[in-house]
Amino acid sequence: MSRPAIPTWFFSLVVVRLGHRFLMVRENKQGYLWYLPAGRVEPGESLIEAARREALEEAGIPIVIEGIVRIEHTPAQEGSRVRVIFVARPMDDSLPKKYADEHSLEAAWVTLEDLEYLPLRGEEVKQLFYYISNGAPIYPLELLAYEGQSLPSR
DSSP, X not given: OOOOOOOEEEEEEEEEEEXXXXXXXXXXXXXXXXXXXXXXXXXXXXXXXXXXXXXXXXXXXXXXXXXXXXXXXXXXXXXXXEEEEEEEEESSOOOOOOSOOSSOSEEEEXXXXXXXXXXXXXXXXXXXXXXXXXXOOOBOGGGXXXXXXXXXXX
């Protein structure tokens, strides 16, 4: 007896760090609050590709992904959500975008102290930034692989 498929949505979130500053995006939805570059993975796109795309679209910053902070899975009756939270650094000296478009209103580099004065989408932003600032383990990108992909040689 076959079972029905479970709808699952995948999201990539990116904590982009530059020294003691973090990249934030002011969203044009969700109440115009500040959050991480993040979004749903598009069909045919990898989680890593989605993370790069979201940082560029929402913040105007090309990034180099350095590792994974966390993988989250939230099952529910109507479907599941999977979120991968990446850590990255800017690829170059590009400035965060300062204009509104369909992806975001603006982006900025902020310090931990700045978080106290910004209207945030959620407390998880502070928690993630402090966690990473305090030396959180960053896991290698090899945790993510295509099904059937060969294991790395050691």
